[in-house]
Amino acid sequence: MSQPQRSNGAKGEVVLAARNIAKSYGSVHALKGVNFDIHRGQVTTLFGENGAGKSTLMKILSGVAQPSSGEIILDGSPISFSSSTHARECGISIIHQELSLAPNLSVRDNIFMGREIIKGGVVDFAEEERQTRALMEELEEDIDPQTRVEDLRLGQQQIVEIARALSINSRILIMDEPTSALSATEVEVLFKVIHDLTSRGVSIVYISHHLEEALQITNHAVVLRDGNMTAYAERKDIDLEWIVRNMVGENFDLGSPPQGHPFGNVSLSIENLSVPGPSGAAYNAVDRLSLKVRAGEIVCIYGLMGAGRTELLECIAGRLRASGGQVLLEGQDVSGLSIAGRIASGLVLVPEDRQRDGLVQTMTVGSNLSLASIRAFTKGLFTSGHRERDLVNDAIRRVHVKTDGGAASIGSLSGGNQQKVVIGKMLATQPKVILLDEPSRGIDIGAKAEVFKLLAERAKQGLAVIYSTSEVNECLSIAHRIIVMHRGRISAEFGSDVTKEKIMAASGEAVVAH
Ligand SMILES: Nc1ncnc2c1ncn2[C@@H]1O[C@H](COP(=O)(O)OP(=O)(O)OP(=O)(O)O)[C@@H](O)[C@H]1O
Ligand SMILES: [Mg+2]
Structure with a gap:
């Protein structure tokens, strides 16, 4: 293991700094002259909306990308990183947002x-x-x-x-959304590790859309907006409201579940469904679970990581085989249908892992968006280019994807905007039932509100929604009904008037006061 040289400076002094850093990708100005300091033995958190430039700045400070202009200062002297290996040799490493x-x-x-x-x-x-x-x-x-x-x-x-x-x-460790897929317990362990590292003088840069979580560990807060640094403060001077106001320019409310529309017939019915655990495991990941969701209804499935939520949704979508039970879409058994067959019948999944399952990284935003809905714009044997373009542009507008247009490559989008493409792609198929597995992973608070609004609108038109999340606040903002899953079974069911504490207690989670 390489042990980089540690200069013995004081805690809090600036070890690495960006001076007037700008970065353009063609006509996109991702960073427009940013100053940013990293402090010895402390945590600095970078807040900002999707596409604000956070990952771009971190890639520049870790040698992964080169700035268009500006300077990097390491221990008081200018330096230019030729590669990530070079930055690593200087003691800087990065945990990437996209694994x-x-x-x-x-x-x-x-x-x-x-x-x-x-x-x-x-x-x-x-x-x-x-x-x-x-x-x-x-x-x-x-x-x-x-x-x-x-x-x-x-x-x-x-x-x-x-x-x-x-x-x-490393002596400088950059963490770009390290906790987006972690359980509450895993986050706690990571925070212990971060404390340990900072007490040994390691400097941390932390990026997260879990704002409350970041506030727990940070010493400094920096807000990026449209490629500019717009606010800086020390932890003791700020609160959650300060971050949100500086990120999006106003205070945000995620709203409450859509009201005033009657639910229709049962769209999705799950009866005694079982899914085997990981190979060799003696237990079932999903254990004889039954659930009915009606047209227009939004049901949240809350649970810890490992509760069986992903397995349940993947089985309904046809990605995992059931070992027992049935899935009925509008009363029809779907067991004979492939994943594509289920999409065509109106049953779609926004998967947990966008990199593996949700997107084709080498394709454009447009072709990713239209991939699942090819049928919708195929007339006879010929694909209609116009309809496809309309559909793609409409989807980009609806989910507010920040992109140059449908022709941009997926890899050029910020992490959160990639997630919005996955959601847009599935909604473009005009489904009857949509399953979303932790869809807010990596999306900013404004985008989350947009996705909620979109789901609420579609629910009013009769879409049945199953939304899996490990964030209790999300359940309370969107769900008509909250199902808690624990060890493959439903451990509790609540209406929208339930408290946060009750939901958490039913999941087997210790309730921690924030
Ligand atoms: N390789 C690239 N080619 C073209 N544009 C890019 C590239 N990488 C980033 N961009 C653009 O630069 C801007 C900033 O992206 P960046 O990934 O830094 O955002 P971010 O703040 O990390 O967002 P998120 O919270 O969604 O992760 C975006 O408009 C993005 O589309
Ligand atoms: Mg990012």
């Missing part, structure tokens, strides 16, 4: 990829494995170093990404 792991390699190989431990001319796998185990212990995650990354759930993959950054022993 950068090789799915078919083991956890151990992912952590040491490109930095293998060599002993006597060969890779010392035993030592790599020992260090991987130590990292997993530190992160309190029971993952075998030999497990292939693709066999881990998304949150665990995020833990591996974090472990890899920790293994580098």
Whole structure:
């Protein structure tokens, strides 16, 4: 493990600074002259809407991207990073928002990829494995170093990404949305690790759309807006309202569930559904679960990571096989239908992992949006280019995707805007039932409000919505009915007038006061 030189400065002094950094991608001015300081042994959080430029700034400070103009100052002297390896050698590493792991390699190989431990001319796998185990212990995650990354759930993959950054022993660690797929317990462990790191003098940059969460650990708050730094404050001088006001220019209310429309017939009926646990497990991920959702109704499924929510939704959508029970769409058994067949019948899923399942990274925004709804604009044997373009532009407008247009590549969108494309794509198929698995991952508070508004509008027109979340506030803002899942079963069911504490208690979660 490389141990970078540590200069012995005072806690809080500026170790790395961006001076007047600008970055353009063609006509897109992602950063317009930003000043940003990273303080020794402290946490600095970067807040901002989707597309504000947060990841771009972090990529520049970690050598992944080069600025169009401006200066980077490390320990008081200007420096220009030629690559991420160069920045790493200077003690700076980054946990990327979009995970950068090789799915078919083991956890151990992912952590040491490109930095293998060599002993006597060969890779010392035993030592790599020992260090991987130590990292997993530190992160309190029971993952075998030999497990292939693709066999881990998304949150665990995020833990591996974090472990890899920790293994580098950097003195500046940038965390771009590190907790978006983590459970509450995993977040707590990460925060312990962050405390530990800062007390050893490591400087942290933290980015998150979980505003309350970020406020718990940060020392400094910086707000980026449209490529400009618009506000800075120390933690003691600010609160949640300050962040939201500076991020979006007003205070935001996520609203309440749509009222005043009658529910229709049962759109989706799940009867005694079971889904097997991970291979070799003695339990079922979903255990004889029954649920009915009517047209126009929004049902939230709340639960901790591992409660079986993802497995339930993936089974309904046809991605996982049921080991028992039935899924009925408007009374028709869908067991004979493929994923595509279910989409065509009006049953769609916005999956948890947008990188793996939701988007084709090499395609344009437009083709990603229209992928699921090809049928809608195929007339006979010919595809209608006009209709496709209209549909794509409409979807981009509806979900407020910040992009140059349908021809832009998906990879050029900010993380949150990619998520909005996945949601837009599924809504464009005009479904009868939409399943959303943690859809607010990485989207800013304004975008979340837009997505809620969109779902509410569609619900009023008869769409049945199942919305899975681990954020209790989301349930209270959108759901007509809240189902709590615990160990594959429904442990409680509430109306929209329930309290936060009651929901959390039913999930098996300890209620922590914020
Ligand atoms: N490789 C690229 N090519 C073209 N445009 C890009 C590229 N990378 C980023 N952009 C654009 O730069 C702007 C800033 O994006 P960035 O990813 O930094 O936003 P962000 O603040 O991290 O947002 P989010 O909260 O959604 O992650 C966006 O308009 C984005 O589309
Ligand atoms: Mg980002």
